[in-house]
Amino acid sequence: EVQLVQSGGGVGQPGGSLRVSCAASGFSFNAYAMHWVRQAPGKGLEWVSVIGADGSGAYYARSVKGRFTISRDDSKNSLYLQMNSLRIEDTAFYYCAKEFGSGSSSWFDPWGQGTLVTVSS
Amino acid sequence: EIVLTQSPATLSLSPGERATLSCRASQSVSRDLAWYQQKPGQAPRLLIYDASNRATGIPARFSGSGSGTDFTLTISSLEPEDFAVYYCQQRSNWPPTFGQGTKVEIK
Numbered sequence: 001e002v003q004l005v006q007s008g009g010g011v012g013q014p015g016g017s018l019r020v021s022c023a024a025s026g027f028s029f030n031a032y033a034m035h036w037v038r039q040a041p042g043k044g045l046e047w048v049s050v051i052g053a054d055g056s057g058a059y060y061a062r063s064v065k066g067r068f069t070i071s072r073d074d075s076k077n078s079l080y081l082q083m084n085s086l087r088i089e090d091t092a093f094y095y096c097a098k099e100f101g102s103g104s105s106s107w108f109d110p111w112g113q114g115t116l117v118t119v120s121s
Numbered sequence: 122e123i124v125l126t127q128s129p130a131t132l133s134l135s136p137g138e139r140a141t142l143s144c145r146a147s148q149s150v151s152r153d154l155a156w157y158q159q160k161p162g163q164a165p166r167l168l169i170y171d172a173s174n175r176a177t178g179i180p181a182r183f184s185g186s187g188s189g190t191d192f193t194l195t196i197s198s199l200e201p202e203d204f205a206v207y208y209c210q211q212r213s214n215w216p217p218t219f220g221q222g223t224k225v226e227i228k
Contacts (some may be wrong), residue, residue, distance in 0.1 A: 044208065044219055044220070044221045044222050045157075045208055045210075045219040045222075046219070047217045047219070059215075059216075061216055095164055095165075100167060100176070101170075105170070106217050107210075108157075108165075108167065108210075109166070109176060110164075111164035111166070113164060114164055
């Protein structure tokens, strides 16, 4: 069974840093691109970032570019999102998601359980 | 960036009724559209991809149609577990974007 189990996050201050992690199992992790998608409480979904299979390329939403860094450790079947220079508007549930199917589909399935990141002074 | 507009915002229906949800794109996305279901406190789940293909394990009562700028998700007969929020998502233009969601609630 494909599983994505998230950890990290929590409360951070404006201008501070936090990291969220995603541990994958049940599939060949190094063969798939992985994404982060976020959702402010009670709001809709916003794509955040993608990293290619084997770390081949990383792309970001304009809202986080230059502040967030996506990375992966294929030896640990793990995905990370390092969030720096946090802003109040970064407050959201952060979901990791596996790219669906083969190739570069940019469909997301399955998703991790979500991790709440709260930015507050 | 492509904007996806979903309608209606809320759909109030009874179990057994047919649900028709709409997603309109600000420019053509061909058939590069997916639908997701999200229940309270849960992560989204992929239902439909490439406009009309059901993802693994998705019941046949869910169907998707459309191309270009206008898309529809139909639930032929609502089951109690189908009451949730549904999002459309496009991948035709970078970055991927989502609609604002349609909530299907029990009437």
